[in-house]
Amino acid sequence: MDLEPLISRMKIGSAGETGSWRNYRPVVNKELCNKCKTCFSYCPEGVISEDIEIDYRFCKGCGICKEICRQKAIEMVPE
Amino acid sequence: MDLEPLISRMKIGSAGETGSWRNYRPVVNKELCNKCKTCFSYCPEGVISEDIEIDYRFCKGCGICKEICRQKAIEMVPE
Amino acid sequence: MLLELTIYCRGGQGGVTSAKLVATAAMLKGLYAQAIPQFGPERRGATVNAYLRISDTPIRRRSSIKNPYGIVVFDRKIALNSTAKLGIINSPDPIKIAEKTYYLDATRIAEKNSLVYAGWTVLSAPMSGAIAKALDIEFHYLKEAIRMELGEKAEKSIESAREAYEVVLWT
Amino acid sequence: MLLELTIYCRGGQGGVTSAKLVATAAMLKGLYAQAIPQFGPERRGATVNAYLRISDTPIRRRSSIKNPYGIVVFDRKIALNSTAKLGIINSPDPIKIAEKTYYLDATRIAEKNSLVYAGWTVLSAPMSGAIAKALDIEFHYLKEAIRMELGEKAEKSIESAREAYEVVLWT
Amino acid sequence: MWDLQGDLQTEGYRNGSRIRVLLTSNEAIAEAVRIARPEVIAAYPITPQSPIVERLANMIARGELNASFVRVESEHSAMAVIHGAATAGARVFTATSSHGLAYMYEMCWWIAGSRLPAVMAVVTRSIGAPWNIHGDHTDIVLLRDAGWIIGMAENAQEAFDMTLQAFYVSEEVNIPFAVGIDAFTMSHTAEVVELWNPRLPERKQAYRVLPMDKFAVNAVTMGKARMKARYDLALDLENSANVIERTDKDFGNHGGLVEKYRLEDADYAVVMMGGWCGDAKDAIDALREEGYKIGLLRLRFLRPFPKKAVKELGGDVLVVDRSNSDLRGVLGIEVSACGIEARNLVAGIGGVDVGVEEFYKIFKKFVDNKIDLGWYL
Amino acid sequence: MWDLQGDLQTEGYRNGSRIRVLLTSNEAIAEAVRIARPEVIAAYPITPQSPIVERLANMIARGELNASFVRVESEHSAMAVIHGAATAGARVFTATSSHGLAYMYEMCWWIAGSRLPAVMAVVTRSIGAPWNIHGDHTDIVLLRDAGWIIGMAENAQEAFDMTLQAFYVSEEVNIPFAVGIDAFTMSHTAEVVELWNPRLPERKQAYRVLPMDKFAVNAVTMGKARMKARYDLALDLENSANVIERTDKDFGNHGGLVEKYRLEDADYAVVMMGGWCGDAKDAIDALREEGYKIGLLRLRFLRPFPKKAVKELGGDVLVVDRSNSDLRGVLGIEVSACGIEARNLVAGIGGVDVGVEEFYKIFKKFVDNKIDLGWYL
Amino acid sequence: MILPGNTSCQGCPISLAMRCLDEIENPVLVIPAGCSTVVAGLHPNSAMKIPVIHVPFASTNAVACGVKKAYDQLGIKANVIAWMGDGAADIGFATLSASAVRKDDLITIVVDNEAYMNTGTQASLSTFWKAKTTTSPKGKGDERRNLALIMIAHKADYVATATVGYIEDLRRKFRKAGEMSGFRFIHLHSPCPPGWRFPSEKTIEIARKAVASGAWALFEYHQGRLRFSPVGRRYVEKENRIPLADYLKSQGRFEHLSVEEIEELEKVIEEEWKILRKLSTD
Amino acid sequence: MILPGNTSCQGCPISLAMRCLDEIENPVLVIPAGCSTVVAGLHPNSAMKIPVIHVPFASTNAVACGVKKAYDQLGIKANVIAWMGDGAADIGFATLSASAVRKDDLITIVVDNEAYMNTGTQASLSTFWKAKTTTSPKGKGDERRNLALIMIAHKADYVATATVGYIEDLRRKFRKAGEMSGFRFIHLHSPCPPGWRFPSEKTIEIARKAVASGAWALFEYHQGRLRFSPVGRRYVEKENRIPLADYLKSQGRFEHLSVEEIEELEKVIEEEWKILRKLSTD
Ligand SMILES: Cc1ncc(C[n+]2csc(CCOP(=O)(O)OP(=O)(O)O)c2C)c(N)n1
Ligand SMILES: Cc1ncc(C[n+]2csc(CCOP(=O)(O)OP(=O)(O)O)c2C)c(N)n1
Ligand code: SF4
Ligand code: SF4
Ligand code: SF4
Numbered sequence A, B: 001m002d003l004e005p006l007i008s009r010m011k012i013g014s015a016g017e018t019g020s021w022r023n024y025r026p027v028v029n030k031e032l033c034n035k036c037k038t039c040f041s042y043c044p045e046g047v048i049s050e051d052i053e054i055d056y057r058f059c060k061g062c063g064i065c066k067e068i069c070r071q072k073a074i075e076m077v078p079e
Numbered sequence C, D: 001m002l003l004e005l006t007i008y009c010r011g012g013q014g015g016v017t018s019a020k021l022v023a024t025a026a027m028l029k030g031l032y033a034q035a036i037p038q039f040g041p042e043r044r045g046a047t048v049n050a051y052l053r054i055s056d057t058p059i060r061r062r063s064s065i066k067n068p069y070g071i072v073v074f075d076r077k078i079a080l081n082s083t084a085k086l087g088i089i090n091s092p093d094p095i096k097i098a099e100k101t102y103y104l105d106a107t108r109i110a111e112k113n114s115l116v117y118a119g120w121t122v123l124s125a126p127m128s129g130a131i132a133k134a135l136d137i138e139f140h141y142l143k144e145a146i147r148m149e150l151g152e153k154a155e156k157s158i159e160s161a162r163e164a165y166e167v168v169l170w171t
Numbered sequence E, F: 001m002w003d004l005q006g007d008l009q010t011e012g013y014r015n016g017s018r019i020r021v022l023l024t025s026n027e028a029i030a031e032a033v034r035i036a037r038p039e040v041i042a043a044y045p046i047t048p049q050s051p052i053v054e055r056l057a058n059m060i061a062r063g064e065l066n067a068s069f070v071r072v073e074s075e076h077s078a079m080a081v082i083h084g085a086a087t088a089g090a091r092v093f094t095a096t097s098s099h100g101l102a103y104m105y106e107m108c109w110w111i112a113g114s115r116l117p118a119v120m121a122v123v124t125r126s127i128g129a130p131w132n133i134h135g136d137h138t139d140i141v142l143l144r145d146a147g148w149i150i151g152m153a154e155n156a157q158e159a160f161d162m163t164l165q166a167f168y169v170s171e172e173v174n175i176p177f178a179v180g181i182d183a184f185t186m187s188h189t190a191e192v193v194e195l196w197n198p199r200l201p202e203r204k205q206a207y208r209v210l211p212m213d214k215f216a217v218n219a220v221t222m223g224k225a226r227m228k229a230r231y232d233l234a235l236d237l238e239n240s241a242n243v244i245e246r247t248d249k250d251f252g253n254h255g256g257l258v259e260k261y262r263l264e265d266a267d268y269a270v271v272m273m274g275g276w277c278g279d280a281k282d283a284i285d286a287l288r289e290e291g292y293k294i295g296l297l298r299l300r301f302l303r304p305f306p307k308k309a310v311k312e313l314g315g316d317v318l319v320v321d322r323s324n325s326d327l328r329g330v331l332g333i334e335v336s337a338c339g340i341e342a343r344n345l346v347a348g349i350g351g352v353d354v355g356v357e358e359f360y361k362i363f364k365k366f367v368d369n370k371i372d373l374g375w376y377l
Numbered sequence G, H: 001m002i003l004p005g006n007t008s009c010q011g012c013p014i015s016l017a018m019r020c021l022d023e024i025e026n027p028v029l030v031i032p033a034g035c036s037t038v039v040a041g042l043h044p045n046s047a048m049k050i051p052v053i054h055v056p057f058a059s060t061n062a063v064a065c066g067v068k069k070a071y072d073q074l075g076i077k078a079n080v081i082a083w084m085g086d087g088a089a090d091i092g093f094a095t096l097s098a099s100a101v102r103k104d105d106l107i108t109i110v111v112d113n114e115a116y117m118n119t120g121t122q123a124s125l126s127t128f129w130k131a132k133t134t135t136s137p138k139g140k141g142d143e144r145r146n147l148a149l150i151m152i153a154h155k156a157d158y159v160a161t162a163t164v165g166y167i168e169d170l171r172r173k174f175r176k177a178g179e180m181s182g183f184r185f186i187h188l189h190s191p192c193p194p195g196w197r198f199p200s201e202k203t204i205e206i207a208r209k210a211v212a213s214g215a216w217a218l219f220e221y222h223q224g225r226l227r228f229s230p231v232g233r234r235y236v237e238k239e240n241r242i243p244l245a246d247y248l249k250s251q252g253r254f255e256h257l258s259v260e261e262i263e264e265l266e267k268v269i270e271e272e273w274k275i276l277r278k279l280s281t282d
């Protein structure tokens, strides 16, 4: 019996490199950023690290990080 | 197409003459009865008429009428 | 040898149980047996049937019994005219309901042994005694059968069955 | 004659709609046509395909298109190397993606006509213009098709389609 | 005469009393339903059927269709709602797919046993586990014991025509009617359809229940009567073939229970049903060009099963199935049960794409005598 | 070794390591389940299946069976609970009938597709409308596409043995197993059974899901993989025949996929399944006495279908069916699909009583060549 | 609305409740599997003076909804009644809930005998905590579901509890429901002699003890307001109630309960009253 | 607990909520059909770091119950989570209700995006009154079902409402649920950009507006007591709230609403608050 059709295994990028979905790229202004980590908490994709680096391979460019940042430290730049 | 297998028609005594199920027969003592109609209201079978006559063809002998009668006007007599 | 019996009784009187007791007794005797209830809702007081098959070879058929060798009647009010070879009826007086009819006052026996539940006299034990007797099943098999079915609560039933086994008469 | 085209675009750009518009235009011209979306969840931004078949006889087949006669590319970022006869690409500059490639700046045309919804430039109208041109479908059929699909809201789209129809170039 | 509105913004391309429009089979079914004017519609979303119901919801919202649309919480309830409405005398419609059909399965039996006319579109889709939203026929064939008329269309035109015929036939014979179309390759593929507007008769049914009636329907029923009801259903279902054949000309002339494609002189016959028959026909044409005498018997109906047409098949027979029971396909079993020696290939399960090229290869193998029972994996 | 308690107050009549007791088939199944020691049981009441579950509930309450008994609100949930428990690695059991089977139908597909071992008793009963609580096989045959092993016992002994075998086979091949018995004539008929106590191996299954795992089961799966899964299931189901045949001797020696009764020299063969085969055998004996060379092929399994045994049938064949698909019986279709020319009688629907006398008449007609396709009404 | 000589057991609460349907005009009954199916008559007989549509177990409110929608479309007046047991409310709860949320214009009556009686007294979600049934041989482990309260949380247009113990109150509620429109829900306490194990003549007495002991609260909820019914109002206060044991110990299904267990049950019941009292305040 | 690069749409609330599952120890997810199925990964990939059992639409709580019962029998510790959309709660409501009454030891999380998103935004029982969906093209005619309130009426051991708009509060509730045992229910407000028709960057803003306008109440119910959550407590009082229109008008699905309709909605919402306030008193 071949189990493979029934089993799906953990994978980063289960939908591929979703960075290609982006129209806009979030860019963090390190000057303005106070490392409050709010963007880290609210990124639906979980692509912002605790030291506020964005993994552009997978960031879909939703813009939530930009909106949530009280410091206005994130800008959405057209791809 | 024969509809009969699907249709059931109204019938008194749909389960036959259920009076035969009785072990005890409720008998109304007309002396004691004040025609309050409580037994009429509570007979599950609906076999007590408004003037407190019991239809023994169908009375199953449950004894509810005897219990509910405040006048103790109904006695359960062994069949 | 295949014996088929139909039991006529009213819901609450223990017709099915009696079939089971006798069937178990037959099994203990080394025979084969079937005990069959009526298929459908059983209402207390309403007429219901049960069936019993006993054989010395495995019983394969399981359809309903149409022409029983014997009939068993728990309640005299269930009027019956049968052409069966064997009849067993709960009645203090002799009544002929089959070629050879056994009769006994099972109600009295049951009441004497206080086999009365929620106003209903349960006749399975005495009637099974009568049936066993009529079918030539030794009493000790029936006794064992009642024990298997009822466990510790069996004694009163065994007593009733024994009395029935002994007193039943035939016409 | 059976023409099969595969449309490559990103979710939200209007690839399926463009297929429908061109198919309808072909129908109005008296041809037969199929417009086929990708079968499954479409996510905004993700690469999706659509398919288009046009024929002068009824189209019976409905399996996927494996070796298209033409390919249509809505987004230059979707890199493509094809051996198709016909290519149509949204690009300000000539790029060769097929034997004969049409190109146009559909994004600019759409934006000019403010075909932008929720941050997404919808390219169905201009791209359908380019496809119609490449397939030799007269513009008035496409115009009618856009009316059928969009009703009163059709005008801006018709404009874009017309401009595309006129400006598209080929290499 | 025409009152297409809303989704059909214009009248398209007129062709006599017909108009040509580009529609998916889902949309074509919804248009047919509009014309049939059911009074009660209830359905539950499921891919790939949802667009049918959404389009109907739109028509109703726009006032183009005077029907009650009930948003239910499940398919069991969708079928229950139309069961109730049909009992009360309304013309009814629902649609489903796959797990939805499985979830309403009990009600499918009940409505058929109740002899209530009803029409359901089934957008055929694979049943899990595992999940898969694509096309095969494992769902619709499950109705074959339940006492339903089961049709499978090949294209949007036939989906439209068959849906209209479904209302007519169902109400004529008091048996529910399932109209099958393939997931996506039909349900979501837009193509040219000629719409037209037949005058369907008023709702007709063997009985209905009204407030002052004094009878019950479907009470506990003992053996003989219950068996008689089941027999009548089976018999009337068998005889519905006559109504289907007789009215075929009124509903698009698609051939009745079957379509025979290049069969007259065929030494090799393929038996199939559903949307992929179009691809098969193209493949057959190609083989014909090469001189192979091959043809297609397209089953338009699974119930009543076209036994006569199957039995008439001469030469070698290959059944290509899109559903399986065990290793065999469901059609394979049905065809063989007609006393035909048939080979059987199961293909296209879970939406596996089988097109002209594949059919060409399969049929080639068939005429070369290289297929017995197998799966096209 | 024996630990029968509670309902079995004594050890009955010992016969070596076996004891003889008087049990209904419902009770016999419950006893087999006790011996198999499932960890999770979930079931929903329905006539005539309820006594199975009540007996199990009793065993658990008395501490005789260490299982979790989940009182669910429906059959869909009953199957879902045992699906979940099986996924987590527990041995599981449920039981149902008729509408219950129809109501859990989606889950039946899911558990089979998931390749989870599980055992279900099906007390076969007619499916409405109209309501009817009596016996026929319209319910259990509905599992034939779903990927289940489907057995039908003839008597309480076989019900007991088959239930034990079911746990073994199901866990060996990773396919759920339905054990069928007839409503009332078996489920409620007490007869002599020899109980015995085989040592079943520990629970075994192809996979299970545990808290620290990092994989998903049954995610959305595209065509090829989905089709492969369905193929594997069909293939393994077909091959389960080997396991059934091989272990037949360990589970009562009932004959494997079929029982052949007086078939060796028969010119006339009857094909049937279920409890009424006992009556048929008595009728056959009577006809044999009269010199008719008639025998019975009793199908003990509908899936895997005993194709080989059917194909080996010589002479005239009559299939007596207790379920129908259209006018034909379900077994009639299956047997004919094996390339056998068979007559087909549908009988006993909705509990219509067909006994020795009736079978005698039917078989007489058969040998007199007076039956083609028909209903015994 | 039910005729004598039907198949109900002696002392059956369902038969009694069915008689009261004459308070409702133009009734059309939709009945799923359960004792009511049997009581309403076996083919070819119907015990009912009104039309009955028998339906699958889980489908009641959906079928009823379909019937009503059709009548509305066809211009026919009717009070469509989804009449079901507590078991049907279990399996059909999704359907019932959806019907309430849609505010289907029909009357739902749950005839609650606290078990699956028709299949032999198996525990339902309504079965009283610790009651013995054939699937809870040592007493049911979990508390009963409070259907009426849940229907209030659904914002049903009319919610009432009733009992066969007080027929006038029951009839009044049937009548009231019949005169209104919208989604109307009645939860009907129905002691069942064979299922609860008491003699058939005690049906009414036990029903009344349930009220007097606080085990069954009588109220109506309408237009956002909960009101206790006159007949049971004095039992809102715990001190007016009879001991719960009086109610429980008259039934075989509770024979096994210890004093401590009954105290536990009393506590749980009082918790429910607390919520009801909150809801009854303005 | 979900990995980057999954199939969720831009700005998806489900993906965000799934991240928070790391608050719960030993989780085993049971997921029925819905967006969550897709987000969790298409074969052969799983986007989740934890085990996922995909199950039929109506079966979630029952499968979860089976999983948990098996682990209990086999001596395995786990927090089994029935993770479903509002649509799965519709079709599976009987199952959910029974699970609550049985007090199954598991966590039920309803990720409520107020429609059947995965099949194309059809109205569910949770869909906000008057919201446009593909099956309510003129706005939905009936009010949303208040799942949390209904679960309170079920006496669930723990009931909480939460929102992706306040992640700390959400995480706290996940954590709390994970540390308890018994039947735990979390109703999670989840604004969905494509379904509600707003730009993907607005998910959080809209979620917060729901709270600030009173459209979404944040509370916990535990041991018979309802407590409003700190983050939303000030909106218990109507005068502290922002206008409901602020919330509604930021979404395409409410574009068509008139001022009067919004007032109607405000009234209905205030009625619900009334009940909640009653339940929060001692
Ligand atoms: C899908 C399905 N499952 C199970 C049954 C079997 N069944 C018939 S009646 C019944 C119990 C009815 O209980 P309830 O609704 O409380 O009514 P009561 O008999 O107690 O009045 C059950 C389980 C059925 N008919 N259909
Ligand atoms: C029995 C059944 N009916 C219908 C479906 C189709 N279906 C899949 S997902 C879905 C909607 C899911 O809605 P919800 O639970 O709210 O989750 P969401 O996608 O909104 O997150 C539906 C109707 C199904 N899979 N099974
Ligand atoms: S939210 Fe803004 S300030 Fe805070 S960590 Fe992110 S970028 Fe920096
Ligand atoms: S744009 Fe969206 S996905 Fe990208 S980092 Fe910001 S929040 Fe995350
Ligand atoms: S209850 Fe008693 S007093 Fe009243 S009418 Fe009946 S018999 Fe007479």
Ligand code: SF4
Residues within 6 Å of the ligand: B026, B042, B043, B044, B045, B046, B047, B048, B054, B058, B059, B060, B061, B062, B063, B064, B065, B066, G011
């Ligand atoms: S004994 Fe029962 S059935 Fe007879 S009259 Fe009295 S209440 Fe009615």
Ligand code: SF4
Residues within 6 Å of the ligand: G007, G008, G009, G010, G011, G012, G013, G014, G015, G035, G039, G113, G117, G118, G192, G193, G194, G195
């Ligand atoms: S079991 Fe109870 S509810 Fe059912 S018919 Fe008998 S008395 Fe009535």
Ligand code: SF4
Residues within 6 Å of the ligand: H007, H008, H009, H010, H011, H012, H013, H014, H015, H035, H039, H113, H117, H118, H192, H193, H194, H195
């Ligand atoms: S439709 Fe909404 S809930 Fe579904 S994946 Fe997209 S954003 Fe998430």
Ligand SMILES: [Mg+2]
Residues within 6 Å of the ligand: G085, G086, G087, G111, G112, G113, G114, G115, G116, G117, G124
């Ligand atoms: Mg009940």
Ligand SMILES: [Mg+2]
Residues within 6 Å of the ligand: H085, H086, H087, H111, H112, H113, H114, H115, H116, H117, H124
């Ligand atoms: Mg949702």
